[in-house]
Every structure is written in C-alpha cells, then in structure tokens.
Amino acid sequence: MKVLKFGGTSVGSADRMKAVADLINDGSPKIVVLSAMSGTTNQLVQIAETLYQNANQEANALIDALHDKYKQVVEALYLTDEKKKQALELISHHFDHIRSFTLDLFTIYEERAVLAQGELLSTALFQFFLEEQGIASVLLPALNFMKIDENEEPDTAYISKNLKLELEKYPDTNLFITQGYICRNAFGEVDNLKRGGSDYSASLIGAAADASEIQIWTDIDGMHNNDPRIVKDTFPIAELSFDEAAELAYFGAKILHPSSVQPAKQKNIPVRLLNTMQPQAQGTTISAQTGKGGIKAVAAKDGITAIKIKSGRMLLAYGFLRSVFEVFERYKTPIDMITTSEVAVSLTIDNPKFLSEITRELQEYGQVEVDQNQSIICVVGDFIAERSGSGLKIFEALKDIPLRMISYGGSKNNISLLINTTDKERSLIQLNEGIFERNNKNA
Numbered sequence: 001m002k003v004l005k006f007g008g009t010s011v012g013s014a015d016r017m018k019a020v021a022d023l024i025n026d027g028s029p030k031i032v033v034l035s036a037m038s039g040t041t042n043q044l045v046q047i048a049e050t051l052y053q054n055a056n057q058e059a060n061a062l063i064d065a066l067h068d069k070y071k072q073v074v075e076a077l078y079l080t081d082e083k084k085k086q087a088l089e090l091i092s093h094h095f096d097h098i099r100s101f102t103l104d105l106f107t108i109y110e111e112r113a114v115l116a117q118g119e120l121l122s123t124a125l126f127q128f129f130l131e132e133q134g135i136a137s138v139l140l141p142a143l144n145f146m147k148i149d150e151n152e153e154p155d156t157a158y159i160s161k162n163l164k165l166e167l168e169k170y171p172d173t174n175l176f177i178t179q180g181y182i183c184r185n186a187f188g189e190v191d192n193l194k195r196g197g198s199d200y201s202a203s204l205i206g207a208a209a210d211a212s213e214i215q216i217w218t219d220i221d222g223m224h225n226n227d228p229r230i231v232k233d234t235f236p237i238a239e240l241s242f243d244e245a246a247e248l249a250y251f252g253a254k255i256l257h258p259s260s261v262q263p264a265k266q267k268n269i270p271v272r273l274l275n276t277m278q279p280q281a282q283g284t285t286i287s288a289q290t291g292k293g294g295i296k297a298v299a300a301k302d303g304i305t306a307i308k309i310k311s312g313r314m315l316l317a318y319g320f321l322r323s324v325f326e327v328f329e330r331y332k333t334p335i336d337m338i339t340t341s342e343v344a345v346s347l348t349i350d351n352p353k354f355l356s357e358i359t360r361e362l363q364e365y366g367q368v369e370v371d372q373n374q375s376i377i378c379v380v381g382d383f384i385a386e387r388s389g390s391g392l393k394i395f396e397a398l399k400d401i402p403l404r405m406i407s408y409g410g411s412k413n414n415i416s417l418l419i420n421t422t423d424k425e426r427s428l429i430q431l432n433e434g435i436f437e438r439n440n441k442n443a
C-alpha cells in the first residue's frame, strides 16, 4: 500500500483533478490524501474572520463567491448532467452549512468546522469524478480515524486502530480517497492539523497503514536547496535523510508541514516529493540513507521571538536553566534555539501566545529582554562528513548581516542563525551564492 498526497495546486481546478485521476489510476493499492483546492482554505479563513466580527453581510458575499467558484468547477469536471446535479447538491449542502454559521454565535469550534469544508469538498468532488469515470474507489472520512489528543499531538494508537477498521470494511477495494488536514480532537470535535497539515495527515496515515512509500505530490520538483520564492537559481535535492528533511520542514521549508517527517521516520517509510506538473521529474527521496555529506539546503522560519534572561547568578546556580525551562513548560511553549554565556541565556520561541506571562515569570530569575520579528536561518546538511569549513563559508556569506544568535553542534545536521526578519531575504540570497557551488547542482 502506498499513500499519495496531492496538495492544493494539484487539485486546484477541474483539469488538475482529472490529471490526478490519471496519475493514480494504475490499479496498485493506495490511499490518496487530498488537500482543499488551492485558495479555498485561505478563503474559509477570511469567511471565519468576518463571522467573528459579526459582519454577516460581508460573510455571505464571500460565501456566495466561493460557492460560485465551486459551481464552475462542477460544470467543468463532470460529463453527465446526472453527476453535475449530484455534485451541485453536494456543494450546496456544504455551503448551506457554512451559511448557517452566520445565524449564531461564532467561536473557535464553528471556525474549525468552517475550515474543514475545503477538504470535505475536494475529496467528495474527486470521488464523484472517479465514479463517473468508472474507477472503483472508496471515500474514507478522515474524521472517523484521524485524531489529536489533549496536547494537540496525533493519537497514533487511535489512528492506527481506526484506520485499519475503516480499511477492513472494504476488503475488495484498493483505492481509497481521504481528507488531509482535518481530524477530531480529544473532545471529539472537528479540528485540524494546522495550516499545511495535509502532509502531516499523509505521513500519519502512511505510518498507521505501514505503507511502503509516502508520496507528497505538489507544484515543484522536490525539496530545493533554498527557498524558491525568494532565491533565484535554486535546484532540487535528489536525496535527503529523515533528519535533514525534518530540520528543513521544521525551520520553514514550506513544501513540507513542520511535523510531517517524524511519523515516516519512525516507521522507516521513504517519503518522495513529486511534481504533479512534471510527473517524470526525479523529485526528492527522503529516507534513512544519509547520502553525501556537506551542506544540502537552507531554510528560514519567520515569526520568531528571542528572549534573553540576564543573571549574575546564572553559572553559579545549578538549577537555573531548569527553572527557566519550567516557565516555558508551564505555558506549553516549545523553545527552538538556545545559547548561553556566563551571565545570560538567550532562547527563541515561535508561539508568542503566552509571551507576557512568560516574561513576567522569568523576571524572577533576572533581567529579561525580548526581541520580536526575528527569523531563524537554518543551514542543513551532514556536518560530520563535511570537513571543508562549512562554518567559514556560512559566516563569510553573511559577513555584513547582524547575527543575534548562533547554534552549532546541537545536531550533526543543523547550523541555525537568528537574524532580524528584515535581513532574511538578503541572507538567503547571499547564502545561496556563498555556499552552493555549481558542481553541487543536480547532485
């Protein structure tokens, strides 16, 4: 069994959906995970924002506009009037559900239900298309097996058990379609795996089904060595280890959801990043193999807050760091980077929700300084095998950029640097010129 995930652009129009049907129709067993059509989740977010503000007229206009877009998709996707009618009824049902939220109190629960509609729509429309084409498949509701616990972490035991129960209901089927992104939470409510979460769904489903391979089909030919939205002349990397890919995903390479490598790594299932627009391209294979050493790629993560705690007593007082970490633990706020000196410790967080509470409590241990609008630049590769001075190349490339923090040695795969977000684009471009030699390209 393979798991194939198709992202928003890959199912972004009637034509793209038809292309996906062609790609998956080879008779081999698979679970196909779909995102919402591109733009839909953003539009649902916007609808939710207007509903929070009780701007019902504006919300209705946005809902109608999105509904119209789906009517056009239906028109273009199906051949027969019968299927068109069935699909129009289905989308009306979903949009009436969204409209019903204009009539009542709008809270985070309703917001999550609204956000779930994108994946519910794309999968249902795709299943209808397969039916019309005579391709045998079953639509599995992700809400029946995908679950997060009270810490918003996937409940892998539940997912495995319930996915297997769902699959067992259809012993004669070898093509399953399901929704990415959406899940139930510990209270049984509709929830989601955060933006970009369909990758994570695919990886969790792959791990739960003991898949032989997880394919992430998107709009680019694999993981590039740098952010192609910012840097020209980036190139795809043929092979990455799980650890390298996990670092890149976590530190901002948008092609993968930050947590999506872990489940595949745990079950040692190779992940392939492939391009729906260019299905023959080699893409990237992520596996336990390390491949060749040296610097492989650079990524950047924005929205970082740096916190410095200055205390004369720090080095003498054992237990100081523990006390500091406990503050973050109490507010369930993960720390990304950390550096220490004799008199101070600096660390970074990407979730500022409890920043003021954290700052207040930390003041008990010393003087606290907070810098917002920071970015982590993460350079990934195999630095044990690398003996040609990666550090020198990195610092040379960034010689005119103020570095707020540097982290090296935490793992053999990562050198992280904290900079002002205003310096990010320049840093990524300069790193591209400084550290990727021509002969690395297409390696």
Ligand code: ADP
Pocket (backbone or CB within 6 Å): 006, 007, 008, 009, 010, 035, 196, 217, 218, 219, 220, 222, 223, 224, 225, 226, 227, 228, 229, 252, 253, 254, 255, 256, 299
């Ligand atoms: P999907 O909708 O298929 O999930 P995403 O938009 O989430 O696609 O991810 C693919 C996009 O990620 C690419 O179009 C590209 O702009 C962006 N991206 C950012 N960093 C990288 C990188 N290092 N390699 C490849 N793509 C990247």
Ligand code: ASP
Pocket (backbone or CB within 6 Å): 007, 008, 035, 036, 041, 042, 118, 180, 181, 194, 195, 196, 197, 198, 199
């Ligand atoms: N549709 C969701 C989003 O846009 C999930 C995904 O595409 O992976 O974030």
Ligand code: MG
Pocket (backbone or CB within 6 Å): 007, 196, 199, 254, 255, 256, 257
């Ligand atoms: Mg994505």
